[in-house]
Amino acid sequence: MSQDSRALVAVLGGGQLGRMLAEAGRHLGVDCRVLVPDSDVPAQAVAPVITASWHDDEALRSLAAGAAVATWEVEHVPVQTVERLARLVPVRPAPSVLAAVQDRMQQKRLLDSLSIATAPWAAPADLDACREVLARLGLPLVAKSRRGGYDGRGQRILRREGDLAAVWQEFGPDGLIFERFVSFTDECSILSVRGQDGEIRHWPVVENRHRDGILITTLAPHPAWSPVLQARAEAIATALLRRLGYIGVLAVELFRCNDLLLVNEIAPRVHNSGHWTIEGSDCSQFENHLRAVLGWPLGDTTARGFSAMVNCLGTMPDPLVGDAPGTHRHDYGKRPRPGRKVGHLTVVSSTAIERDARLTALLKRLSDHAIPATTT
Ligand SMILES: Nc1ncnc2c1ncn2[C@@H]1O[C@H](COP(=O)(O)OP(=O)(O)OP(=O)(O)O)[C@@H](O)[C@H]1O
Ligand SMILES: [Mg+2]
Numbered sequence: 001m002s003q004d005s006r007a008l009v010a011v012l013g014g015g016q017l018g019r020m021l022a023e024a025g026r027h028l029g030v031d032c033r034v035l036v037p038d039s040d041v042p043a044q045a046v047a048p049v050i051t052a053s054w055h056d057d058e059a060l061r062s063l064a065a066g067a068a069v070a071t072w073e074v075e076h077v078p079v080q081t082v083e084r085l086a087r088l089v090p091v092r093p094a095p096s097v098l099a100a101v102q103d104r105m106q107q108k109r110l111l112d113s114l115s116i117a118t119a120p121w122a123a124p125a126d127l128d129a130c131r132e133v134l135a136r137l138g139l140p141l142v143a144k145s146r147r148g149g150y151d152g153r154g155q156r157i158l159r160r161e162g163d164l165a166a167v168w169q170e171f172g173p174d175g176l177i178f179e180r181f182v183s184f185t186d187e188c189s190i191l192s193v194r195g196q197d198g199e200i201r202h203w204p205v206v207e208n209r210h211r212d213g214i215l216i217t218t219l220a221p222h223p224a225w226s227p228v229l230q231a232r233a234e235a236i237a238t239a240l241l242r243r244l245g246y247i248g249v250l251a252v253e254l255f256r257c258n259d260l261l262l263v264n265e266i267a268p269r270v271h272n273s274g275h276w277t278i279e280g281s282d283c284s285q286f287e288n289h290l291r292a293v294l295g296w297p298l299g300d301t302t303a304r305g306f307s308a309m310v311n312c313l314g315t316m317p318d319p320l321v322g323d324a325p326g327t328h329r330h331d332y333g334k335r336p337r338p339g340r341k342v343g344h345l346t347v348v349s350s351t352a353i354e355r356d357a358r359l360t361a362l363l364k365r366l367s368d369h370a371i372p373a374t375t376t
Helices: 016-026 057-064 079-086 095-101 104-113 127-137 161-174 227-244 285-294 352-368
Strands: 007-012 030-036 049-051 069-072 141-145 155-158 176-180 186-194 200-202 206-211 214-220 248-257 260-267 306-313 327-331 341-349
Touching: 007 016, 007 057, 007 079, 007 285, 016 030, 016 285, 030 057, 049 057, 057 079, 069 079, 069 285, 079 095, 095 104, 095 227, 104 176, 104 227, 104 260, 127 141, 127 161, 127 176, 141 161, 155 161, 161 176, 186 227, 186 285, 200 227, 214 352, 227 248, 227 260, 248 285, 306 352, 341 352
Parallel strands: 007 030, 007 069, 030 049
Antiparallel strands: 141 155, 141 176, 186 200, 186 206, 186 248, 206 214, 214 306, 248 260, 306 341, 327 341
């Protein structure tokens, strides 16, 4: 393919998700160009980066120049920025999607309007209203800032009424919601992609294991996968994709309470619980997101076998420790910092039993070498 025929995709955000989008673009003949407020970002190794504020119109023009389409890899971009960009180049998903999900309260309202089950929630406006919520929903409650949280940041579990004022002081001024604490069987997610022609494809439901609010391990497919579980999750994702007129990859994070699925939150982008798809699915979430936003035919979301993905937090493990044969290593090139997602490892096996054995061995190797991130 000649240089001239390569498509250019503009991406807001240049973290590891942007980096893996750009990597997926390479073999498709798609180039990515990234805009991000910070310097020294993971995507810089594989894509040209414009470093500028989200409010810099000149930078938005540079980002959009020659691009076929724009998208985002992070949902905390100001809606105004995305709307401005949409005047220069088509943005997919549409800016209205960001507006609908960026604020946790709006997102819950969207889910309620589709009769999709969530933990009972409320968005009190003052401390008195908080007391009423507490009386109505009971303890424990999870307090979440309405905007800007990730990896469990911007959250507190409220276990005693006496802590209410402190929680209100911490989150109240910027807006908060309370959710009832869910005693789930496990956490799972479904990733789905919708193309410009309305075609929808779903990857299998996966199980996500967290520690301190941070994703540590994804098992794909979910060990308790069944056609019924898949159908229930697909119905939720399909309703959201259609309502939002969504184009691209959407992640729906779920709490599974035996047979009941409650939506925790939705992420309007490629997602950490879909990293296994790079090696474990016919078409990865990154390739399918590019395909969808470009208006190309979607790739096959079938799983190739049984995968497990382990996040590396803090520092990357030594390859001599982490990389037994068959381990796929992804180093995002980030500076080490406690708790920071700096890379991930994926194993793919032909049976669930072998996958589980490989995962156990991988976690043991990491734990034996005191890799902080993955010691459980
Ligand atoms: N209502 C709840 N009941 C029980 N656990 C919860 C609840 N809400 C959140 N959690 C736990 O905290 C984790 C992080 O919560 P949530 O997904 O809302 O936050 P986040 O900061 O947006 O995370 P991320 O961006 O990493 O997905 C969940 O995956 C779950 O383990
Ligand atoms: Mg989450």
